Amino acid sequence: MFKTIKRQLPVMALTAAFGAVSLAPALAADGKALYADKGCVACHGEDAKTPLQEGFPKLAGLASDYIVNQIKDIKAGARTNGQSVDSMKPIVEDLSEADAKAIADYLASLKEAPAAAAAAGAPHPGKTLFLTKTCVACHGKEGKKPLPGYPAIAGQDKAYIIAQASDIQAGKRTNGKSSAMQPVMHLVNADELALVAEYLSTVK
Amino acid sequence: MLKLKHSLAALAAVSALLAGGAVYAADHAAPKKGKSVGEEGYVWNAGGGEEDEALGLKPDLKNGREVYEVCSACHQPEGWGLPDGTFPQLAGQHYKVIIKQLADIRALNRENPTMYPFALPSQIGGPQAVADVAGYIQTLKMSPENGKGDGKDPALGKKLYADNCTRCHGAAGEGDNEKFYPRIEAQHYAYLLRQFNEIKAGKRRNANPDMVKQIHDFTDQETRAVLDYVSRLVPPKEKVAPKGWKNPDFQ
Numbered sequence: 001m002f003k004t005i006k007r008q009l010p011v012m013a014l015t016a017a018f019g020a021v022s023l024a025p026a027l028a029a030d031g032k033a034l035y036a037d038k039g040c041v042a043c044h045g046e047d048a049k050t051p052l053q054e055g056f057p058k059l060a061g062l063a064s065d066y067i068v069n070q071i072k073d074i075k076a077g078a079r080t081n082g083q084s085v086d087s088m089k090p091i092v093e094d095l096s097e098a099d100a101k102a103i104a105d106y107l108a109s110l111k112e113a114p115a116a117a118a119a120a121g122a123p124h125p126g127k128t129l130f131l132t133k134t135c136v137a138c139h140g141k142e143g144k145k146p147l148p149g150y151p152a153i154a155g156q157d158k159a160y161i162i163a164q165a166s167d168i169q170a171g172k173r174t175n176g177k178s179s180a181m182q183p184v185m186h187l188v189n190a191d192e193l194a195l196v197a198e199y200l201s202t203v204k
Numbered sequence: 205m206l207k208l209k210h211s212l213a214a215l216a217a218v219s220a221l222l223a224g225g226a227v228y229a230a231d232h233a234a235p236k237k238g239k240s241v242g243e244e245g246y247v248w249n250a251g252g253g254e255e256d257e258a259l260g261l262k263p264d265l266k267n268g269r270e271v272y273e274v275c276s277a278c279h280q281p282e283g284w285g286l287p288d289g290t291f292p293q294l295a296g297q298h299y300k301v302i303i304k305q306l307a308d309i310r311a312l313n314r315e316n317p318t319m320y321p322f323a324l325p326s327q328i329g330g331p332q333a334v335a336d337v338a339g340y341i342q343t344l345k346m347s348p349e350n351g352k353g354d355g356k357d358p359a360l361g362k363k364l365y366a367d368n369c370t371r372c373h374g375a376a377g378e379g380d381n382e383k384f385y386p387r388i389e390a391q392h393y394a395y396l397l398r399q400f401n402e403i404k405a406g407k408r409r410n411a412n413p414d415m416v417k418q419i420h421d422f423t424d425q426e427t428r429a430v431l432d433y434v435s436r437l438v439p440p441k442e443k444v445a446p447k448g449w450k451n452p453d454f455q
Contacts, residue, residue: 137277147321168337180317184278184290 023044023144031106034099039091048107056083061111066151071095074173081173082163126180126199135196138180142203149177158194158201165193225294238313240409241416248412255307257331259300263339264332270452273336278322282308282445283344287351289394295344296390296443298381302338305410315411343407345445351392361433364426365434368418369434377437389437390444396431402407 035041035048040059043172046062058068073079074088075095092100113188130143137169143154154160167173169185188196239246272283275294279285283295294302308314310323321327328337365377369388373379377389388396400407404419422430438444 134278137274147327149321177317180320183318187290200335 004114006073006108023049030103031104031109034103035106038095038099038103046111049155051157054157055163056157057160058108058157060063061155062151063146064101064108066102066149067107068100069176071100071104079173079175081167109118124195124199124202126195127196129192129196133192133196134184138177140201143200144203151199154203156200158197161197161200162193167195238308238311238411239341240406241411241413242406246413248410248414249304253307253311253329254334255304258303258307258334258338261332261335263335265331265336267342268336268338268340271333272340273454274322274328275337276454281352281451282347282449283341283451284347284350284412285392287347287349289351289392289396289398292343292395293347293350293391294341295445296346296439297341297387298379298384299338299342299385300381300384301379302341303334303382306334307311308410312409326378344451345449346390346439346443348444348447348449350390350435352435353393353395353428355432355436357429358433358436360426361429364430365433369430372412372415376439377434378439387439388434390439391435393431393435396434397427400427400431428452 036046040048043056044059045051049058051058070079070091073091074084077085077089095103135143137198138147138150139153143156144152146152164173165181165185165188168178168181226262241248279294280291280292283293285291285293305314306323309316309319310325317322325333328334369377370387372383373388374385377387379385399408400419400422403411403415404422406416410418420429
């Protein structure tokens with residue numbers, strides 16, 4: 001009997017591989033359910049853009065890769081700033097890679113169509129700083145079209161932006177592209193950072 | 205005894221699993237780096253790869269201006285960088301030096317996380333783009349007001365420079381295009397300081413080992429003096445822009 005199974009192992013492995021591939025669409029569809037079931041809703045909001053309190057990030061529309069990387073980094077202890085260890089780690093510890101990808105794909109799909117152009121008027125002072133202090137170089141025009149690996153920050157929670165930028169500057173957050181951002185953070189003082197964050201939080 | 209078709213099936217299954225694993229690893233794996241100064245087998249300016257390709261191409265200045273738009277966000281449209289040294293002045297830098305540094309940054313032979321994405325082919329293009337942007341930068345005149353040191357030890361700085369730096373960087377800090385030695389005259393003091401210290405510590409991985417040895421025993425005071433001196437060197441008049449000049453290519 002074992003001889004037969006041994007001979008069939010390669011075929012079984014191949015079938016398993018095919019099986020996993022065909023299950024993928026079903027997993028992706030569950031991203032919305034996982035987002036609710038795994039407890040994300042509680043802090044990040046049902047629509048993923050109305051967080052429970054100031055300082056928690058909005059997740060709707062962020063790139064899937066970026067979300068997956070944050071989950072991985074928090075799980076692995078590569079990102080430890082803010083709520084990463086106390087609040088996030090226990091929750092993401094349970095997430096399988098497939099779960100994380102499914103949730104991330106779902107969140108990325110929540111990207112809204114570009115809003116109508118804002119009414120003309122004096123631009124927010126933070127907007128000018130966003131350009132002159134070089135944030136635009138990596139995070140893209142209005143913080144909407146970042147370089148690969150960098151997060152879109154348009155419309156993000158103001159306090160969260162300030163916390164991340166400060167943590168990156170202080171070396172408290174070091175994961176991902178933090179080492180690219182750290183050397184330029186001194187270009188803004190605390191007041192200027194607040195203006196930039198305020199501007200970004202208002203971008204639709 | 206496994207039959208051929210079973211072997212093929214096994215190969216396919218294992219390949220599928222390995223491919224999946226490789227994709228996963230690639231997301232978070234660091235790209236392969238070249239050797240660092242101080243490592244066995246390190247050769248300064250070994251060349252090859254994109255550097256050689258770019259060096260053999262004729263720069264297209266019109267495309268160079270297009271490519272430079274990406275760079276202008278930090279290095280400024282005038283190519284002057286920032287006087288506080290966060291971003292170096294590129295205007296006035298030698299053609300071959302720019303090509304080498306860009307190639308080194310994008311091949312991860314020179315560690316620069318902030319520059320890295322902007323040096324990538326996906327951002328600026330292949331070897332032709334590297335040649336183009338290096339060619340465009342040659343058209344830019346230098347800043348009339350670069351960042352300078354504290355000016356406290358001019359005599360010491362001048363002597364140290366004459367004794368240690370002229371062999372490669374030239375009597376006036378003009379460098380040498382053919383030998384890939386950068387022009388350092390009138391570069392921002394804080395940028396010079398950061399590079400000097402990183403070269404001294406081996407942190408700038410594409411450094412010239414002769415330079416690492418040359419500056420090994422410099423004290424902090426000597427470092428400040430010689431770099432202050434270099435930051436105050438005045439380039440030839442025709443290489444420097446008038447005060448308040450703005451790059452018309454970006455107006």
